[in-house]
Amino acid sequence: MVSMFFGTTIGFLLAIMRMSTSKIISMIARTYISFMRGTPTLVFLFVLYFGFPFIGIQFKAVNAAIIGFSLSSAAYSAEIIRSSLHSIDHGQWKAANALGLKWSFIMKKVIIPQAMRLAIPPMSNVLLDLIKGTSLAAMITVPEIFQQAKIVWGREFDYMTMYILVALIYWVICSVFTIFQNYLEKKTSLHID
Template sequence: MIELSDVHLEKLFDMELAIKSIPFLLGGIPMTLLVAVTGMLMGMILGLFLAVGRNSAKVILRWPARIYISFMRGTPLLVFLFLLYFGFPVIGIQLSGIFAAVLGFGLNSAAYIAEINRSAINSIDKGQWESAKALNMGYWFTMRKIILPQATRVAVPPLTNVFMDIVKGTSLAAMITVPELFQKAQIVAGRTFDSMTMYIMVALIYWPICMLISHLQDRLEDRFSRFL
């Protein structure tokens, strides 16, 4: 067995290399956030319609939504990214790495967001639907003005967790040539043969980003609490 005394701890993290690499690594953050934010927006839009379809009494809407959600939740995101980037060219469709990443994260996250939205919508008292119907309010008007404002407060924490997962999951986009944060770290690690320092640096950069997202979650919860 290797004893701790045999490990040269000073070689685990090269401070000089870390400091020199910071500007290059930070250059990957805009791409990381671009993929994460656009993927999340796509997922939220599609996820809302999937949630409505999943709750629909019509089989023609309910079952396609259920199948889509089941497929996306049951397949690895990395495999899906590879299908989009490396598989589609086989059938004559060439996607850029960035577009494939945004599309992949958007379509994948939509399945999780749909289930969150469905649970949040179902948490609203059925009496509010009945009252809106008695006042001759349409389905989408009731959804937009009465149900969603209340459901949003319920959905904010899990939706924030999905967004955090997307931000961290953008590291997978490095596998399809997207120049985001993790790929920047891999480039430096390949040049310097010091993977440990770079991976520690990546972790230290992702951490405050997720802390900021968590802070925004608290602000959003306070904002929407008035609808309770």
């Protein structure tokens, strides 16, 4: 959840940068998004946890995981947010501008509320992917579900039961978030009769 919060926050900033009229700012955002989407998250976890100590920066495993997952999910979130913002009818921008409203007010009160409704399903997919991706954190010694199961495997030598149990735990967690996503979609849907 922490990585999703930071990833969404960074993603929003990247989306705004990507939509910027400044070619340099837009190019920086596009390059970051392309690079992060085209590189495995595990690589970033390894660089943060094993590589950064070589330049004198050391992260705890949990912090490296949070940073890695946040930076990775930010790229996906940025494209979802950008496409959601772009999908709002341009006439609404023009109407709000004609009323003399400031850009920040237009975004906060007109555009973002509508874009959020459109972004719920794909952002939920990013969250579910993050939840399942936490198993990668075991590779840098973060004691998450998969890592705990590996410890039990070493004691009990009952690999199949543990694999099934881990799968069920992830499925239950993801199911809870899916139910919440469905609730949010219904709450924010347009009711046209």
